[in-house]
Amino acid sequence: MPDAPEPTEQDPDDADEDALRAADGRVPGRRGRATRQRLLDQTAEMLGSSTFRDLKVVDIARAAGTSPATFYQYFPEVESAILVLAEEMAAEIPALCDLIYAGPWKGKGAYATSEALVQGLMDFWERNRAVLRVVDLATEEGDHRFRKIRARLLTPLTQALADSIRAQSGAAKPGDVDPMATAGVLVAMLANVAAHRYGFEFWGIRTDDTLRAMTRIVYSAMTGQKPPAA
Template sequence: MLGHASQGTDQLPMMGPAGSLTTVTSEVLALDGRALGKRGAATRRRLLDATAKLLETHGVRDLRVVDIAREVGTSPATFYQYFREVEDAVLALSAEVGEDLAPLKELLARPWDDERGLASARELVDAFVGYWDTHRAVLRTRNLAAQEGDQRFRDGRNKALRPLREGLARKVEDAQRNGRVASEITPMAAAAALAAMMERMAAFHVELEMWGVERTDLVETTARIIYQTVTGEVR
């Protein structure tokens, strides 16, 4: 069984303007239940950063505690003060990067039924692709674990994507009330399909470049599909 991530005082990254990272404070505890001091929180942060870095070149099943400890310049015993195993650290990283989607709520809260609607959809897709580019290794690992049946990673993925799905579903509902989208379309089903499309496009946009699809092409096309689906309008 995979271990559960501990909670305590740590600095979690959030996406700020232009994709920059800001921080929020979250409570973290060591595995023995002790509250982490400033030094302990810093050590835990270094272990998580090292795990994220190593995931770029290692699969989670191939990554060992000793590899992470060596990257930080500490011992495996130190790692086990904070995490039960490698997957435990990856789960903590997954929870962190999920928070980086929070700024997308503002884009979804904007009205899309005016002349700026398509631009907002475009910003949404561009930000989502940038989010995947920044956290690709962690997100790929999270999704693989979810697909393999790990319920905790599945729950984490669903929690991260919930604001996106719910925001898109509300757009469909609004358009249906105004008679612009067919009543036969189920808002949440449409939103789930669009979110899945965004995730796949973001995950594989580099591969699509081999077929002549540039990033700007992918963003524009995906944004227009989303905009037309949720508003019923063509621009």
């Protein structure tokens, strides 16, 4: 799911260096960066065992063997730390896009491609469950920075799918649907199912079946063909 536009604001007077800065404007040295990293690690750690809203700066800081004030020296607030984690996560997206661009979308191979895509996306979501939950949460709450990250995750995937649709159907026939619309809807489906996978199991649906259902839908939407019988 896409996101709203964004008045890009950067501090005008920090065009000098892209080095990371502490709260007081100093460039952290070796020791400082180590502390920062420890704080990041602890943030990720605690995100897995606690709710976003229950995540207190004091807990992170103490777990990292330091004090709240130190945390604020490296991050203006908890969200900023999580943003860094999200940024790292976003680096995994190109691999998924490659999957989309590479795999065949014509003929029999398309089903395997769909399968790989579905599996890849579910794995990605599972791997980054904690951070993604916060991204969803903060986006829903209207946080622009997280909305931006969310777009950075979903837009490339949607673009890749749309490109594949376009490449696949020789010439657009009249009455065809906008490929971006189809792609966007597919990504929305994949993302939401991945996020609520647990809920499906509660309904007694086997994960296997969920994956198969999605694979068939992706296949149909991408190729316009009926999915293979078995």
